[in-house]
Amino acid sequence: MEEQQPSREAARGAPPRWRAGPPSPLRRWVRGPDGEDGRVARLPWPSTIALTAVVLAGSRFAGHAQTGRVPLDAVGAVLLVLACAVLLVRLRHPVVAVFGASAAALVYLAAGYPYGPVFFPVAVGCFTAVIAGHRRQAWGAVAMLWLGHLAVAHWLYRWLPPAHDAAPAWTQEVAVAAWAVAVVAVAELVRVRREQWARERAGRAAAAKRRADEERLRIARELHDVLAHSISVINVQAGVGLALLDSDPEQARTALTTIKSASKEALGEVRQVLETLRAPGEAPRSPAPGLDRLPELVEQAAGAGLTVRTTSTGRPVTLPPGADLAAFRIVQEALTNVVRHSAARTARVAVGYEPGALVLRIEDDGPASANEAGGSGNGLIGMRERAAALGGTVDAGPAGRAGFRVTARLPLTGHPGRTP
Structure with a gap:
C-alpha cells in the first residue's frame, strides 16, 4: 500500500484530511x-x-x-x-x-x-x-x-x-399527540440501535487490533530471543576466532564451527516464525522448543565460554506447550544475558517442579562485564511478558556480592501434566 502524501491544504498549514476529527x-x-x-x-x-x-x-x-x-x-x-x-x-x-x-x-x-x-x-x-x-x-x-x-x-x-x-374533540388532539410520541420513539429506538451497532463494530475492531498487537509482540519476542541468543554466541566465538586465528588455528576452527552451528539453528527458527506468518492457521512444521532442549542451551553456552550446571527438583511432569516454550525462552534469554553482561564463566540453572507450578532459577556469580553488551534492553521485558501471559511472574535482581539471579514462576493450574 502506498503511503499517503499530505494534501495541498497540509502544505499551507491546514490539518490533513485523514487527521481530522471523527x-x-x-x-x-x-x-x-x-x-x-x-x-x-x-x-x-x-x-x-x-x-x-x-x-x-x-x-x-x-x-x-x-x-x-x-x-x-x-x-x-x-x-x-x-x-x-x-x-x-x-x-x-x-x-x-x-x-x-x-x-x-x-x-x-x-x-x-x-x-x-x-x-x-x-x-x-x-x-x-x-x-x-x-x-x-x-x-x-x-x-x-x-x-x-x-x-x-x-x-x-x-x-x-x-x-x-x-x-x-379532544380525542383528536390525543391522537395527534400519540402520533408525535410514536414518531419520536421510533426515531430514538433506531438511534439507540445504531449506536449499539457502532459500539459493537468498534469493539470488534478494538479486539482485532488487540489480537494483532499481541501477535506482533509474540513474534517480536520470538525473534528477539532467537536472534539475541544465537548472535551472542556468534559474537563471542567470532572474537575467539579472531584472537586465535594465527596462534591456534585449530581452536579458531572450533570457534568457526560453533558459529556455523549457531547461525544454522537461528536461521531455522527464524524461518519457522516467517512460515507461520506466511501461512496463518497452519500447524508449524517443527515442534516448538521446550525444556527437553535444555542440553542444547548448555552446549551452546559452553561454546561461548560459559559453563552451565543444571539441577532439577520435584517430580517432572509433561508441561503444556505454552509453558514449555516460555520456560525454554526464559532460560535461553537469561543465559544470553550472562554471556553478554557478566564476566562470570559459570552459571546455574535450577528447574523446580512444584504442585501446580514450574519454578526456574538462573544465576551467576558475576561480576558485571565492562565490555559493551550491545543489547536492546528488551530481554527482561520479554521474559516478564511471557510469564505474565501464563499468569506467572519473573523476578530479576542482584544475587550475592556481584552476581545476578532470574527467578521465574509459571503456574500449571488447569493444565495437569503427566509423568513422562
Missing part, C-alpha cells in the same frame, strides 16, 4: 459513492420526489372524506410540496429540514386543508434529525407542530378557514 453520526450514516462522508453526498432527490407524490396523492384522496375542510387547491399543493422539498437538505442540515417541514405542515393545517399524509415529511425530518444526533431540536420541532395545531384547533379556528368551523 465524523458526526449523520456523516457516518450517509456516505457518498466514493467513500467520502456526508459533506459530498448527493441530495436525496429520488426519495424526496417519491415522498412528495405520496403526500400529494394521499392528501387529495383524504380530502374527499373530509367535507368540512377546505378542498385541496394550488396553494395547499404548494405547501405540501414545500414541506417535502425542504427534506432535500435533511442529510446536510437536518435541523433546518425538520423545522421547515413542521412549519409548512402547521401553515397547511392552519389554512384548513384536509388532514392526511402531511405529517409524513415531519416524521422523515424528525427521524433524520434524531439519527444525526439533534435529538432536542427534533423534539422541539414536533412539539412546535403539536402546540401550534392545538392553538389553531381550539383557539384560532374562529378567525381561520373554513368558515363556521367548530373546535374538534
